Amino acid sequence: MEKHIYQTYVQVLKEELVPAMGCTEPIALAYCASKCFDTLQDEVQSVDIFVSGNIVKNVKSVIVPNTGGLKGIEASVAAGIVAGDSTKVLEVISIVTNLQKEEMRHFLDSISMKVQAIESDCALDICVHLHGIYHNAKVRIAGYHTNIVYIEKDGEVLYESGVVASSDSSLTDRSLLNVKDIYEFATTVAIEDVQDVLQRQIDCNYAIAKEGIENNWGANIGSILLKTYGDDVKIKAKAYAAAGSDARMSGCEMPVIINSGSGNQGMTASLPVIIYALEEKATQEQLYRALIISNLCTIHQKTGIGRLSAYCGAVSAGVGAGCGIAYLKGGDYKTIAHTLVNALAINSGIVCDGAKPSCAAKIAESVDAGILGYYMYKNGCQFKGGDGIVCKGVENTIRNIGRLSRDGMKETDKEIIKMMCD
Structure with missing residues (x-):
């Protein structure tokens, strides 16, 4: 990997994976x-x-x-x-x-x-x-x-600052992100270059997820999932991500490591991957590399969407989690690319109507789409270019999602805000 791209990817992770309470x-x-x-x-x-x-x-x-x-x-x-x-x-x-x-x-x-x-x-x-x-x-x-x-x-x-307020131009250039280079970076990065930020994400986000599972927070989506559907790893992955959100939306005073400016996105991108790694007894290095995939795939999608929009950011993070899980399960670049496209085709219709307890349920559904996107491809099935907003090529599909949320949903966002204010 080119040195400039490598250093950019390291810096993007350091800029995005920061603590917030x-x-x-x-x-x-x-x-x-x-x-x-x-x-x-x-x-x-x-x-x-x-x-x-x-x-x-x-x-x-x-x-x-x-x-x-x-x-x-x-x-x-x-x-x-x-x-x-x-x-x-x-x-x-x-x-x-x-x-x-x-x-x-x-x-x-x-x-x-x-x-x-x-x-x-x-x-x-x-x-x-x-x-x-x-x-x-x-x-x-x-x-x-x-x-x-x-x-x-x-x-x-x-x-x-003199910086155009509507852009993230004061941050490291995200335009260099693409799924192929994300995969190469994740497989080749010297772990010591990213270990601190990733371990902090594991420690903080898993701690608040456990708090959400074990105690009464918000709508208790995580514990309801486990009580209703059992503790299969696919259910646990959704439950822990949802539980972290329920705790956080209800005022829990524990920090989380965010992704693309959002704690919910940070938890959604990381917790399902952490749960899969624990269940499958993956090594710590395998978990780190899988988290690189999930975090950077989330950031890549969000770059075209923007920090805030009418498009629910949990979808991007759930897709990212699916990609991280695919990597943990031995998936190559092609597997990850198809997982991402499949998951986007399933769940790109969830709107953002603000931060509140129902975010936990949306997170559970988004993680489910990420996991299903992987298992579809594993079983020889995929959504193809021309199926709705899916385009041939993973980067083209990501661009379509950015266009949908950034341009197509502007008026939707205004109507949502009017409804909430009314």
Whole structure:
């Protein structure tokens, strides 16, 4: 593999597989608010919050961790101001005292907070404007969850990135991703170059999945699957991914390792592969290489789709998990490519209507499609070019999915947001 491509793939994994505590959209709000409060250096008198529609959608129904069960945009911002540590980025409210939880509620009761939905070219767009006694401050995040593009204090611009907010252009170039090179990278990479990020993903995501299975979180999709259908590995793979999501959507205060800006996607891409590796007694190196396949295949699909859209990101991650499982089972590049296309043909109709408990059920279905996509090809069956949106060639099919979600579903996204707001 060319050195430039190799280094790019390593860097992409390091950029994407990072820890976050709580659903990443509320946490991005908290991070933005915490950074703004750091800039203000004054007592807050009022708050103006400007957000894109997809932020409204993904913050509305999910519990913000370490807040005592609070939900919503205002709660996320209040948490960042009262208890945030901006140096922790997506773990900005990971350490919160009981006193601070009380202070959050007092802040919400006593401080004027106005939220305005804005039209933006960027699906992920957040601006927090704090008004103090003596000072004002403004911070904007756009493009992806930690991408601060603007900082202002008392009318003076302290930082402006100059990066187009609607793109991920400040990140490592994802256009080099393709399934053939992903397979080659996974089979040849020096494990020490990626071991730390992958082991962290295994440890964090498996821990929250166990919490979701063993205790009462959300809709309990994981435990219902096991109780109803048994503990066959194919059921366990779905159940553990769903259980992690149920815990996280319901405010569990355990970190997860995200993928493409989403903890649900990070868990969906990794947990089914981890479960298969445990069941089949795979070596740790085999698990690492399979996780490279699943994570990079997920990121590759999401590159064309975007961070937030009307297309459910769990589908991309479930497809990625199917590819990782195919690799664990001895599949070559051709097997992985056909697994990916089959899985996309099965499940590319799930819409994203925000972060909430039903994400766990969508995750279970997406993992099922990934696994079925593999077993179809193993049994000599496949969907072919011309079958609906499937094209000849895995890269062409991935491009079609990007086009479907990015262009075709723009109006769908607007209608979903209107329904949720109504």
